[in-house]
Amino acid sequence: MQLEVAEKLTVKQAKPKASSAPRRKLDIHFGDRVFYYILKASAWGVVGLLLLMVGLLLDMSWPAFVEFGPKFLINPEWNPWTGEFGALSFVYGTVVSSLIAVALALPVSVGVALFLNELAPTWLARPVGFFVEMLAAIPSIVYGMWGLFVLAPFLRNYLQPFLHETLGFLPLFQGPMLGYGMLAAGIILAVMITPTIASISREVFKAIPLGYREAALGLGATRWEMLKIAVLKTGASGIIGATILGLGRALGETMAVTLVIGNKAHISASLFDTAQTMASVLANEYAEADSDLQLAALTAVGLTLFIVSLFINSIARYVVWQVDKKYAGMGR
Amino acid sequence: MGLQATSFQDRKRKAINIAALGAVLGLAFLAAVPFVLVSGYILVKGIGSVDWAFFTELPKGPGETGGGMANAMAGTGVLVTMACLLGIPWGMATGIYLSEYGHGKTASILRFTVDLLTSVPSIIVGIFVYGLIVVHIGYSSYAGAAALAIIMLPIVARSTEEIMKLIPNSVREAGLALGLPRWKVILRILVPGCMGGLVTGFMLAIARVAGETAPLLFTAFGNQFYSTSLDQPIASLPVQIYNFAKSGFPDLVRQSWAGALVLVGLVFFLNFGTRSLLYLKNRKEIKS
Numbered sequence: 001m002q003l004e005v006a007e008k009l010t011v012k013q014a015k016p017k018a019s020s021a022p023r024r025k026l027d028i029h030f031g032d033r034v035f036y037y038i039l040k041a042s043a044w045g046v047v048g049l050l051l052l053m054v055g056l057l058l059d060m061s062w063p064a065f066v067e068f069g070p071k072f073l074i075n076p077e078w079n080p081w082t083g084e085f086g087a088l089s090f091v092y093g094t095v096v097s098s099l100i101a102v103a104l105a106l107p108v109s110v111g112v113a114l115f116l117n118e119l120a121p122t123w124l125a126r127p128v129g130f131f132v133e134m135l136a137a138i139p140s141i142v143y144g145m146w147g148l149f150v151l152a153p154f155l156r157n158y159l160q161p162f163l164h165e166t167l168g169f170l171p172l173f174q175g176p177m178l179g180y181g182m183l184a185a186g187i188i189l190a191v192m193i194t195p196t197i198a199s200i201s202r203e204v205f206k207a208i209p210l211g212y213r214e215a216a217l218g219l220g221a222t223r224w225e226m227l228k229i230a231v232l233k234t235g236a237s238g239i240i241g242a243t244i245l246g247l248g249r250a251l252g253e254t255m256a257v258t259l260v261i262g263n264k265a266h267i268s269a270s271l272f273d274t275a276q277t278m279a280s281v282l283a284n285e286y287a288e289a290d291s292d293l294q295l296a297a298l299t300a301v302g303l304t305l306f307i308v309s310l311f312i313n314s315i316a317r318y319v320v321w322q323v324d325k326k327y328a329g330m331g332r
Numbered sequence: 333m334g335l336q337a338t339s340f341q342d343r344k345r346k347a348i349n350i351a352a353l354g355a356v357l358g359l360a361f362l363a364a365v366p367f368v369l370v371s372g373y374i375l376v377k378g379i380g381s382v383d384w385a386f387f388t389e390l391p392k393g394p395g396e397t398g399g400g401m402a403n404a405m406a407g408t409g410v411l412v413t414m415a416c417l418l419g420i421p422w423g424m425a426t427g428i429y430l431s432e433y434g435h436g437k438t439a440s441i442l443r444f445t446v447d448l449l450t451s452v453p454s455i456i457v458g459i460f461v462y463g464l465i466v467v468h469i470g471y472s473s474y475a476g477a478a479a480l481a482i483i484m485l486p487i488v489a490r491s492t493e494e495i496m497k498l499i500p501n502s503v504r505e506a507g508l509a510l511g512l513p514r515w516k517v518i519l520r521i522l523v524p525g526c527m528g529g530l531v532t533g534f535m536l537a538i539a540r541v542a543g544e545t546a547p548l549l550f551t552a553f554g555n556q557f558y559s560t561s562l563d564q565p566i567a568s569l570p571v572q573i574y575n576f577a578k579s580g581f582p583d584l585v586r587q588s589w590a591g592a593l594v595l596v597g598l599v600f601f602l603n604f605g606t607r608s609l610l611y612l613k614n615r616k617e618i619k620s
Contacts, residue, residue: 035515039433042425046485047445053452053460060463111359119356128360131367137603138370139543141570142592145577146370149377149585191366198363222349227356245451252453254546255574279546282455286462287550302459306452313451317444 053306061300063293072300078265078281080290085297087304089265093182093275094305097257098250100186100271101193106243108190109197110232116198117205118213118227136195144259147188152179152260155187160272175270178262183271185261189253193246200245200320204238205231207327241319248312252305254279278305371596378593381586386594391556391572397583401591403558404572407473410559411552411568412542414477419484419541420534426485427492432518434493443493449486457482458547466551471565476552480541487540491533495526528613532606539602543595545570569595 064072068085075086112132116125156179163173212234216226232239262274263284276284278301289295385400392399430443457479465475499522507517523530548554552566554575559566569591576588 029513031516032514035518036433039425039429042422043429043434043442045422046426046449046489047442049482049485050445050449050452052464053456056460056463057456060459108359108363111356112363114356115360119353120360128364131364134371134600134603135363135367137539137599138367139545139570139595139599141543141545141573141577142374142596143370145573145588145592146373148577150369150373191370194363194366222345224349224352225345227352248451252451252455254453254455255570259574259578279453279455282459283546283549286459287553299459299463302456306456309451309453309456310448313448314444317447 054303057299057303057306061296061303064296064300067293068297072297073304076267080285080294083291083293085294087278087297087301089267090276090278090281090301091304092267093261093277094251094279096271097182097185097189097261097275097277098247100183101189101250102243102247104187104190105194105197105246109194109242109246110201110239112194113198113201113205114227114231117202118231119223132195132198135191136199140192140253140255141259143188143192143256147184147256147260148180151187152184155179155184159183164272171269172271175268175272177272178274180260181262181271181273182268182275185257185275185277186271188256188260189250192253192256193249196249197239197242197246200242201235201239204235204242204320204323207238207324208234209327235323237319238323241316241323244312244316244319248309248316251312252279252309254283258283278302374589374593374596377589378591381590382593386587386590390558391576391584391587394579394581394584399587401569401572401587401594403555404567404569404591405594407552407555407559407567408542408569410473410562410566411476411480411548412538414473414562415480415484415541416534416538417481418478419481419537420488422481423485423488423537424492424530426489428496428518428523430489430493431496432514432522446486446489449482450490453546454479454483454544455546455549458549458551461547461551469563471551471553473552473559473562473564473566476548476566476568479547479551480544483541483544483547484537487537488533491536492530495529495533496522498529499526528610532610535602535606539599542602543570543599545574549574 064085068075072085072087073091074088075084076088076092077084077086078089079085112128116129116132120128156177160173160177160179160183164177167173208231212230213226216230217223221229257277258280261277261280263276263280264274265276265281266274268275282298282302282305285294286298289298385398386402387400387405388402389398389400390403391401426442426446430439430446433439434442461475461479461482465472465478469475503521503525504517507521508514512520548568548571552568552571554571555565555567557567573588573591573595576584576591579585
């Protein structure tokens, strides 16, 4: 409070009183004013940077939008030789691989968050929590290598034949068993987004007042019933926010996916098949684009990805904020 | 009758309780498994190839054996240092603004924007810098460093803000009451006072960008040799790992494992080192 007043004094008084104030005082206000405006400029510079990003990408991709119009997003054909560019197969690849990732990562992340926050003794919670946090620190390219040389052969030799035998009547699990492809990308992405979902879920669980748990236990609930009633149901919207944030991370993930997804622009019902995502096509083709139109079309793919991920992240942050607000000051 | 029903229900509830808690335990260990698998495998595959030549020699051509990644490590050093020169001051200034002057609605817009910048996919940052810099001066260290700086910026800003907010207001008031101008209170009292925390934030940001590949693919591009000038393409460890890993030549793949081990080692060292520093410091403060 006092600080706010002080700030207003520094900023507002400086100007009109500058001429009448004694010299020393003027210097003080001058320094403060310069400092304040430098900081303000840097902070608004961040907003400027984001706007410049949108503007520049729009400018660079404009030729593609002029050439193809809105059809760009629903055309599955991507052929640099004939000059026909459509983004649908990449959108499909991004959406499906991210959904596989979320479906696999959500139960694991919520499980680990519940375990670490509610059940585990400290001596166990600390190392397990450390392992999960460190998953977020491993660079994407390293996951990609691991996916390409370890996960893909494992899938080809064990998991894919097994899925094919047991669930092969579904079109999802038919086709050539290559190892790399959509399924491998989804699994790698799941590993990469687990720490994101888990750490935000932990924050959410931490914000739920202890009294909720005590009330449930006091009424005779078993431990699991307590977790279900007091923690999972209360924190549901926070878990949803965490999941959307994880989804946002999966959508934009590039290197790991590029190495394991097989990089072929087509739409296939089989999860065993190769695919291409919006991010991976950029990594593969951007530096080697043959024509200006291809470069513009690639940038348009990038712009689409950019806008989608801004949108997804805005929603997620809004949801998480609401949860924070609801329990602000009520935590333990 | 009623009693029996209750006891049946009780047993059912207990069974569900045990099964569900067991499932939670299983999921928790499942989450820790990938870390052990990934880091263990990299260690096993990479350790044999991390030798003197790896750190000192230039890469050999495809099909030849031997050589190292010295240029890539030097390149990563150059790029990260340059990125710090831009990203840390800008990020710090933004963070200080948000913590010291950031009240009201405009500040929450700024905070939101910084958060959004954190979530921009790194490959998009690469395209942006391509259009901003590479189109004009070509693949260069400048472009690569700019891309990394943009990724560092929001991380540094948010960590600076969080840490400066922990300083009690009485410290600020004491400084102002002595007649110091506000900028001196901030730069001479507040910033030195939480330097340890700020440096932790910088280290985590460095650890993050040191492993970034996607934004460098078409900004710094890559180089088989040492880069002699900042406006030339420059090699970096992650991009070299990527190029070697997908080359298919066994000896290059072998070296990319070594590169991955060095990269993971560096990132863990930065993460673990700063964390344990912070932990030790906190413990000392509590004791005294």
